[in-house]
Amino acid sequence: MNGLNKLKQRKWSKLFYVIIAVYLVLIMLLSLLIFNIPTIYDTLTNNKVEEIKQEVLNVLDAGGSEAAMAEAFAAITESKSAELVVISPAAPIYSSMPTTDFALLNESISPDVLNYQGAFLYSGQDGTEYQVWLAVYQLSPQFLFEVVLAIVIGGVILLCAIIIVMIVIMFRNLISPLTRLRDNIFKLKEYRLNEVAPIDADSEYDLLSEELSYFTDDLRGKFDSIGVQYTLLERELQERQEVYRDKLQLVRALIHDLKAPLSIEEMQIDQVRKLVEGDAEATAILNEMEHNNQYLMSEIVDSLQILKQERGSAIAQKQDVDIIEVVRTMIRKFKPLFKERKIKHYLDGPRNLNIFIDPIQLKQLIHNVIANACSYTEAGGKFELEIYQQDSEIVLQAYNDLQDTSQIDFERVFDLFYSAGAENPNATGIGMYTIKTMVAANNGVCTFSPVGDGVCLEIRLPLGEPEAGDQHA
Structure with a gap:
């Protein structure tokens, strides 16, 4: 692969790895968010309680008429889902509850619906000491669920978008060029060399296709050279086959000619047997010679049968x-x-x-x-x-x-x-x-x-x- 191919490969590979890293980070963040939902809920609750306390203290520090302070406290309880009772040394300033007795107030609301309930003393800037009782209701579960669900859905949509981008990048830089490369290889495999054309080098695989076209041109030239050499080789093979055929014919003739002296020898054995009739030892030797002669004749017949077999047939x-x-x-x-x-x-x-x-x-x-x-x-x-x-x-x-x-x-x-x-x-x-x-x-x-x-x-x-x-x- 040439230098341009390597540069392109590093470029899109780096982008691919960056997208994968972002994808994994988002998955980790979503998992962390879902795992820490209770902690997030407690943090939001504590922040809300501290915010309400601070607003109450700001009203007390600001001072003013009791009517103005009561109006400010009413706005706080209405907007913050809380109950508030504030008593000055002279008289109650504001109460969202039916009573101002702190002992009764602590028992008037079930703790299951509250995130916070408590009473404390506070000295204003003018030196007036106030008694404050505060109860903060729990956050709405529906609201919390909607917030978390919106975050999760947004994260999933973002992850899907990243996957789509990855698929597009892979298809553009891998699948599509490989398809073009495959088509060129199939054409080369079927010896359709004229159809293997160079392709614009959009990726390293397209550059590989271009290099394949150069290889095809070189291969076409070598095929022409091989064709000439094959013709010479075929001619030489034909000459050798002719020589082999002549030698085989000669071997057949020689083996066949062996039958003639063997036949003559059989006749001579019969003639000698008549001459030595009555000599047991000579007769035994002649019988052995006759048997060997017959065996040799059968071997010659077997050899001729093997030579008659056609090429490729079972012997x-x-x-x-x-x-x-x-x-x-x-x-x-x-x-x-x-x-x-x-x-x-x-x-x-x-x-x-x-x-x-x-x-x-x-x-x-x-x-x-x-x-x-x-x-x-x-x-x-x-x-x-x-x-x-x-x-x-x-x-x-x-x-x-x-x-x-x-x-x-x-x-x-x-x-x-x-x-x-x-x-x-x-x-x-x-x-x-x-x-x-x-x-x-x-x-x-x-x-x-x-x-x-x-x-x-x-x-x-x-x-x-x-x-x-x-x-x-």
Whole structure:
């Protein structure tokens, strides 16, 4: 905000604070007035009594004939709502009461209607001693109420006027400029840059609108520059998309070409099987080769299916899959590795157990579990895989022997690129992270903890239910 904006803001803010201060002072004064009404009433009464006394004494000091003095006393009692008896040594001068006996006078009027009642002696300037009895009636409650009510109503009217002034000031210096500023911002938001016009700087917000118009001009120029750069970027992106499309087509062709040698290998396996007929060991090796060949062929088919997916479409196609069969197939694939490292492997589970899941994801998950066990199970140890159903979940527990677990940070074992120790140079720190990611993607949970003389990876996956549009086996 520039210097002129700050000066205007200080000016109207100071006026606003002054009005608020006056408003608060008036409220305090009205509250004080209402709270001190009894005190004000007593003060007015005492002043009235003293005023009447002084007028009576002035008449006595002035002297004159008794008739003149009586006439003056009558005027006082009539105008001041009072009763008066004045007696000289010779005779009564004036009495507004039926009697001049002071003893009877004190009992003749009820104290409830009087503010003052008393008698006193007074020596005039000529030396004459007068006896004076005075009774002053209470002020009229109606009169007092009217006075107080008039003051309160006047104060309320003044407070309302101050509020109206404050509202006018706020609207003129805040609401109205903000409305204009809002309109300009909406136009800027909708890219109606030509409609954002500068406004006369009546307030700091109008000056802000003016600065917004300068910003709009600058933004329009930058938009033009961005448009040119976007065109260049779009052209470069199209070129990269063409390169990517060519590479993708090449990958598809290479993967598809892998099927040909695999088919030839199947024919060669059949030919060799006929030649070694009767040799049990050679036949077993050929069967294993044939199984691996079929597995590789299925992996190629899955890869081609993934590559055929359109951009933005779901890759995962869930269906009922027998998890036991997938595990058996995967264990058969790792059997040579188990044999090489002399690892005893066991599978404990029912004959069949179906789960509703993407079969490709399930194969990748089981592959990572068994590969991780093969990598970290001690040579000559054992690997146990137990699978069972618990309520609406399938539980998979993979145990493998591992004497030294001190180097494993079990809280970080699922972190990306985490690897316990440096004994296995082929460890990438990706396997356990991939397991956790795939389990979480299927609304499951996994834990890794020490058990006995080894470690145990537990995976819990929901059985899942087929939904509309899903494929079924």
